[in-house]
Amino acid sequence: MWSLGDATNHFQLKHLANAEVRVVRHNILHPDDVRTLSRAIVPHAVFADPQIAAVGLTEQQARERGVDHVVSVRNYSEAAYGWALEDTTSFVKLLADPHTRTLLGAHIIGPQAATLIQPLLQAMALGQTVDQLAHDVLYIHPALTEVVEQALLAL
Structure with a gap:
Protein backbone atom coordinates (compact mmCIF):
# COMPACT_ATOMS: atom_id res chain seq x y z
CA MET A 1 0.00 0.00 0.00
CA ILE A 41 15.04 19.91 2.58
CA VAL A 42 11.59 21.12 1.58
CA PRO A 43 11.31 24.57 0.03
CA HIS A 44 8.20 26.68 0.00
CA ALA A 45 7.08 29.84 -1.73
CA VAL A 46 4.25 32.32 -1.47
CA PHE A 47 3.28 33.87 -4.78
CA ALA A 48 2.23 37.20 -3.39
CA ASP A 49 3.60 40.65 -4.10
CA PRO A 50 6.39 40.45 -3.14
CA GLN A 51 7.14 36.76 -3.59
CA ILE A 52 8.50 34.93 -0.56
CA ALA A 53 10.63 31.79 -0.84
CA ALA A 54 12.43 29.85 1.85
CA VAL A 55 14.20 26.60 2.61
CA GLY A 56 15.95 25.33 5.71
CA LEU A 57 16.47 26.99 9.05
CA THR A 58 15.57 30.54 9.92
CA GLU A 59 18.02 32.53 12.02
CA GLN A 60 15.65 32.28 15.00
CA GLN A 61 15.44 28.48 14.65
CA ALA A 62 19.23 28.21 14.44
CA ARG A 63 19.60 30.26 17.65
CA GLU A 64 16.90 28.30 19.49
CA ARG A 65 18.53 24.98 18.51
CA GLY A 66 22.02 26.17 19.37
CA VAL A 67 23.21 25.70 15.79
CA ASP A 68 26.43 27.57 15.07
CA HIS A 69 25.83 29.76 12.02
CA VAL A 70 26.85 32.83 10.07
CA VAL A 71 24.41 35.11 8.26
CA SER A 72 24.55 37.18 5.11
CA VAL A 73 21.85 39.61 3.97
CA ARG A 74 21.95 41.40 0.63
CA ASN A 75 19.35 43.82 -0.67
CA TYR A 76 18.18 43.50 -4.25
CA SER A 77 19.21 47.13 -4.74
CA GLU A 78 22.85 46.09 -4.28
CA ALA A 79 22.72 44.25 -7.63
CA ALA A 80 22.37 46.01 -10.95
CA TYR A 81 19.02 44.42 -11.81
CA GLY A 82 17.57 45.22 -8.39
CA TRP A 83 18.82 48.77 -8.69
CA ALA A 84 17.19 49.04 -12.13
CA LEU A 85 13.93 47.79 -10.62
CA GLU A 86 14.23 50.61 -8.07
CA ASP A 87 13.59 47.94 -5.47
CA THR A 88 14.13 49.21 -1.94
CA THR A 89 12.53 46.43 0.11
CA SER A 90 13.59 43.04 -1.32
CA PHE A 91 16.46 40.95 0.02
CA VAL A 92 18.26 37.60 0.16
CA LYS A 93 19.20 36.16 3.56
CA LEU A 94 21.47 33.13 3.85
CA LEU A 95 22.53 31.08 6.86
CA ALA A 96 25.56 28.83 6.68
CA ASP A 97 27.48 26.51 8.94
CA PRO A 98 30.82 28.26 9.61
CA HIS A 99 32.65 24.92 9.88
CA THR A 100 31.29 22.85 6.96
CA ARG A 101 30.54 25.99 4.91
CA THR A 102 27.22 24.50 3.78
CA LEU A 103 23.92 26.34 3.66
CA LEU A 104 21.57 25.87 6.58
CA GLY A 105 18.82 28.10 5.23
CA ALA A 106 17.92 30.54 2.48
CA HIS A 107 15.18 33.16 2.59
CA ILE A 108 14.26 35.52 -0.22
CA ILE A 109 11.62 38.20 -0.35
CA GLY A 110 11.16 39.99 -3.65
CA PRO A 111 10.58 39.56 -7.38
CA GLN A 112 11.40 36.08 -8.70
CA ALA A 113 12.13 34.78 -5.18
CA ALA A 114 10.80 31.30 -6.00
CA THR A 115 13.16 31.09 -8.96
CA LEU A 116 16.17 32.65 -7.23
CA ILE A 117 16.07 30.13 -4.39
CA GLN A 118 16.34 27.11 -6.70
CA PRO A 119 20.16 26.99 -7.04
CA LEU A 120 20.45 27.39 -3.26
CA LEU A 121 18.05 24.50 -2.72
CA GLN A 122 20.05 22.42 -5.18
CA ALA A 123 23.29 23.24 -3.35
CA MET A 124 21.74 22.18 -0.04
CA ALA A 125 20.50 18.91 -1.51
CA LEU A 126 23.89 18.14 -3.10
CA GLY A 127 26.03 19.27 -0.18
CA GLN A 128 27.80 22.02 -2.07
CA THR A 129 29.61 24.62 -0.01
CA VAL A 130 28.91 28.32 -0.11
CA ASP A 131 32.46 28.76 -1.40
CA GLN A 132 31.76 26.47 -4.36
CA LEU A 133 28.58 28.39 -5.12
CA ALA A 134 30.24 31.78 -4.75
CA HIS A 135 33.52 31.11 -6.56
CA ASP A 136 33.01 28.17 -8.93
CA VAL A 137 29.85 29.41 -10.64
CA LEU A 138 29.50 32.35 -13.01
CA TYR A 139 26.56 34.67 -12.42
CA ILE A 140 25.20 36.51 -15.42
CA HIS A 141 25.36 40.30 -15.28
CA PRO A 142 23.03 42.13 -14.88
CA ALA A 143 20.70 39.26 -13.88
CA LEU A 144 18.95 39.31 -10.55
CA THR A 145 20.94 36.21 -9.54
CA GLU A 146 23.83 38.56 -8.79
CA VAL A 147 22.19 39.40 -5.47
CA VAL A 148 22.43 35.70 -4.57
CA GLU A 149 26.08 35.72 -5.61
CA GLN A 150 26.75 38.77 -3.44
CA ALA A 151 25.11 37.13 -0.41
CA LEU A 152 27.21 33.98 -0.97
CA LEU A 153 30.43 35.98 -1.31
CA ALA A 154 29.68 37.75 1.97
CA LEU A 155 29.53 34.43 3.81
Missing part, protein backbone atom coordinates in the same frame (compact mmCIF):
# COMPACT_ATOMS: atom_id res chain seq x y z
CA TRP A 2 1.28 3.44 -0.93
CA SER A 3 0.23 6.91 0.12
CA LEU A 4 1.30 10.43 -0.72
CA GLY A 5 0.53 14.08 -0.21
CA ASP A 6 -1.25 15.34 2.89
CA ALA A 7 -1.71 11.75 4.14
CA THR A 8 2.07 11.34 4.56
CA ASN A 9 3.34 14.70 5.79
CA HIS A 10 2.36 18.05 7.25
CA PHE A 11 3.79 20.21 4.47
CA GLN A 12 0.71 20.37 2.18
CA LEU A 13 2.79 21.48 -0.81
CA LYS A 14 1.93 20.55 -4.40
CA HIS A 15 5.57 20.28 -5.47
CA LEU A 16 6.23 17.76 -2.69
CA ALA A 17 3.11 15.76 -3.64
CA ASN A 18 4.33 15.75 -7.26
CA ALA A 19 7.68 14.28 -6.16
CA GLU A 20 5.86 11.72 -4.02
CA VAL A 21 3.76 10.68 -7.04
CA ARG A 22 6.95 9.98 -9.00
CA VAL A 23 8.32 7.84 -6.15
CA VAL A 24 5.06 5.93 -5.67
CA ARG A 25 4.75 5.34 -9.43
CA HIS A 26 8.30 4.02 -9.58
CA ASN A 27 7.75 1.76 -6.56
CA ILE A 28 4.54 0.30 -8.02
CA LEU A 29 6.25 -0.38 -11.36
CA HIS A 30 9.54 -1.56 -9.82
CA PRO A 31 8.79 -3.30 -6.49
CA ASP A 32 12.31 -4.77 -6.38
CA ASP A 33 13.90 -1.30 -6.60
CA VAL A 34 11.97 0.72 -4.02
CA ARG A 35 12.86 4.40 -3.71
CA THR A 36 12.26 6.82 -0.86
CA LEU A 37 11.92 10.57 -0.80
CA SER A 38 13.82 12.67 1.68
CA ARG A 39 11.88 15.47 3.31
CA ALA A 40 14.98 16.95 4.95
Whole structure:
Protein backbone atom coordinates (compact mmCIF):
# COMPACT_ATOMS: atom_id res chain seq x y z
CA MET A 1 0.00 0.00 0.00
CA TRP A 2 1.28 3.44 -0.93
CA SER A 3 0.23 6.91 0.12
CA LEU A 4 1.30 10.43 -0.72
CA GLY A 5 0.53 14.08 -0.21
CA ASP A 6 -1.25 15.34 2.89
CA ALA A 7 -1.71 11.75 4.14
CA THR A 8 2.07 11.34 4.56
CA ASN A 9 3.34 14.70 5.79
CA HIS A 10 2.36 18.05 7.25
CA PHE A 11 3.79 20.21 4.47
CA GLN A 12 0.71 20.37 2.18
CA LEU A 13 2.79 21.48 -0.81
CA LYS A 14 1.93 20.55 -4.40
CA HIS A 15 5.57 20.28 -5.47
CA LEU A 16 6.23 17.76 -2.69
CA ALA A 17 3.11 15.76 -3.64
CA ASN A 18 4.33 15.75 -7.26
CA ALA A 19 7.68 14.28 -6.16
CA GLU A 20 5.86 11.72 -4.02
CA VAL A 21 3.76 10.68 -7.04
CA ARG A 22 6.95 9.98 -9.00
CA VAL A 23 8.32 7.84 -6.15
CA VAL A 24 5.06 5.93 -5.67
CA ARG A 25 4.75 5.34 -9.43
CA HIS A 26 8.30 4.02 -9.58
CA ASN A 27 7.75 1.76 -6.56
CA ILE A 28 4.54 0.30 -8.02
CA LEU A 29 6.25 -0.38 -11.36
CA HIS A 30 9.54 -1.56 -9.82
CA PRO A 31 8.79 -3.30 -6.49
CA ASP A 32 12.31 -4.77 -6.38
CA ASP A 33 13.90 -1.30 -6.60
CA VAL A 34 11.97 0.72 -4.02
CA ARG A 35 12.86 4.40 -3.71
CA THR A 36 12.26 6.82 -0.86
CA LEU A 37 11.92 10.57 -0.80
CA SER A 38 13.82 12.67 1.68
CA ARG A 39 11.88 15.47 3.31
CA ALA A 40 14.98 16.95 4.95
CA ILE A 41 15.04 19.91 2.58
CA VAL A 42 11.59 21.12 1.58
CA PRO A 43 11.31 24.57 0.03
CA HIS A 44 8.20 26.68 0.00
CA ALA A 45 7.08 29.84 -1.73
CA VAL A 46 4.25 32.32 -1.47
CA PHE A 47 3.28 33.87 -4.78
CA ALA A 48 2.23 37.20 -3.39
CA ASP A 49 3.60 40.65 -4.10
CA PRO A 50 6.39 40.45 -3.14
CA GLN A 51 7.14 36.76 -3.59
CA ILE A 52 8.50 34.93 -0.56
CA ALA A 53 10.63 31.79 -0.84
CA ALA A 54 12.43 29.85 1.85
CA VAL A 55 14.20 26.60 2.61
CA GLY A 56 15.95 25.33 5.71
CA LEU A 57 16.47 26.99 9.05
CA THR A 58 15.57 30.54 9.92
CA GLU A 59 18.02 32.53 12.02
CA GLN A 60 15.65 32.28 15.00
CA GLN A 61 15.44 28.48 14.65
CA ALA A 62 19.23 28.21 14.44
CA ARG A 63 19.60 30.26 17.65
CA GLU A 64 16.90 28.30 19.49
CA ARG A 65 18.53 24.98 18.51
CA GLY A 66 22.02 26.17 19.37
CA VAL A 67 23.21 25.70 15.79
CA ASP A 68 26.43 27.57 15.07
CA HIS A 69 25.83 29.76 12.02
CA VAL A 70 26.85 32.83 10.07
CA VAL A 71 24.41 35.11 8.26
CA SER A 72 24.55 37.18 5.11
CA VAL A 73 21.85 39.61 3.97
CA ARG A 74 21.95 41.40 0.63
CA ASN A 75 19.35 43.82 -0.67
CA TYR A 76 18.18 43.50 -4.25
CA SER A 77 19.21 47.13 -4.74
CA GLU A 78 22.85 46.09 -4.28
CA ALA A 79 22.72 44.25 -7.63
CA ALA A 80 22.37 46.01 -10.95
CA TYR A 81 19.02 44.42 -11.81
CA GLY A 82 17.57 45.22 -8.39
CA TRP A 83 18.82 48.77 -8.69
CA ALA A 84 17.19 49.04 -12.13
CA LEU A 85 13.93 47.79 -10.62
CA GLU A 86 14.23 50.61 -8.07
CA ASP A 87 13.59 47.94 -5.47
CA THR A 88 14.13 49.21 -1.94
CA THR A 89 12.53 46.43 0.11
CA SER A 90 13.59 43.04 -1.32
CA PHE A 91 16.46 40.95 0.02
CA VAL A 92 18.26 37.60 0.16
CA LYS A 93 19.20 36.16 3.56
CA LEU A 94 21.47 33.13 3.85
CA LEU A 95 22.53 31.08 6.86
CA ALA A 96 25.56 28.83 6.68
CA ASP A 97 27.48 26.51 8.94
CA PRO A 98 30.82 28.26 9.61
CA HIS A 99 32.65 24.92 9.88
CA THR A 100 31.29 22.85 6.96
CA ARG A 101 30.54 25.99 4.91
CA THR A 102 27.22 24.50 3.78
CA LEU A 103 23.92 26.34 3.66
CA LEU A 104 21.57 25.87 6.58
CA GLY A 105 18.82 28.10 5.23
CA ALA A 106 17.92 30.54 2.48
CA HIS A 107 15.18 33.16 2.59
CA ILE A 108 14.26 35.52 -0.22
CA ILE A 109 11.62 38.20 -0.35
CA GLY A 110 11.16 39.99 -3.65
CA PRO A 111 10.58 39.56 -7.38
CA GLN A 112 11.40 36.08 -8.70
CA ALA A 113 12.13 34.78 -5.18
CA ALA A 114 10.80 31.30 -6.00
CA THR A 115 13.16 31.09 -8.96
CA LEU A 116 16.17 32.65 -7.23
CA ILE A 117 16.07 30.13 -4.39
CA GLN A 118 16.34 27.11 -6.70
CA PRO A 119 20.16 26.99 -7.04
CA LEU A 120 20.45 27.39 -3.26
CA LEU A 121 18.05 24.50 -2.72
CA GLN A 122 20.05 22.42 -5.18
CA ALA A 123 23.29 23.24 -3.35
CA MET A 124 21.74 22.18 -0.04
CA ALA A 125 20.50 18.91 -1.51
CA LEU A 126 23.89 18.14 -3.10
CA GLY A 127 26.03 19.27 -0.18
CA GLN A 128 27.80 22.02 -2.07
CA THR A 129 29.61 24.62 -0.01
CA VAL A 130 28.91 28.32 -0.11
CA ASP A 131 32.46 28.76 -1.40
CA GLN A 132 31.76 26.47 -4.36
CA LEU A 133 28.58 28.39 -5.12
CA ALA A 134 30.24 31.78 -4.75
CA HIS A 135 33.52 31.11 -6.56
CA ASP A 136 33.01 28.17 -8.93
CA VAL A 137 29.85 29.41 -10.64
CA LEU A 138 29.50 32.35 -13.01
CA TYR A 139 26.56 34.67 -12.42
CA ILE A 140 25.20 36.51 -15.42
CA HIS A 141 25.36 40.30 -15.28
CA PRO A 142 23.03 42.13 -14.88
CA ALA A 143 20.70 39.26 -13.88
CA LEU A 144 18.95 39.31 -10.55
CA THR A 145 20.94 36.21 -9.54
CA GLU A 146 23.83 38.56 -8.79
CA VAL A 147 22.19 39.40 -5.47
CA VAL A 148 22.43 35.70 -4.57
CA GLU A 149 26.08 35.72 -5.61
CA GLN A 150 26.75 38.77 -3.44
CA ALA A 151 25.11 37.13 -0.41
CA LEU A 152 27.21 33.98 -0.97
CA LEU A 153 30.43 35.98 -1.31
CA ALA A 154 29.68 37.75 1.97
CA LEU A 155 29.53 34.43 3.81
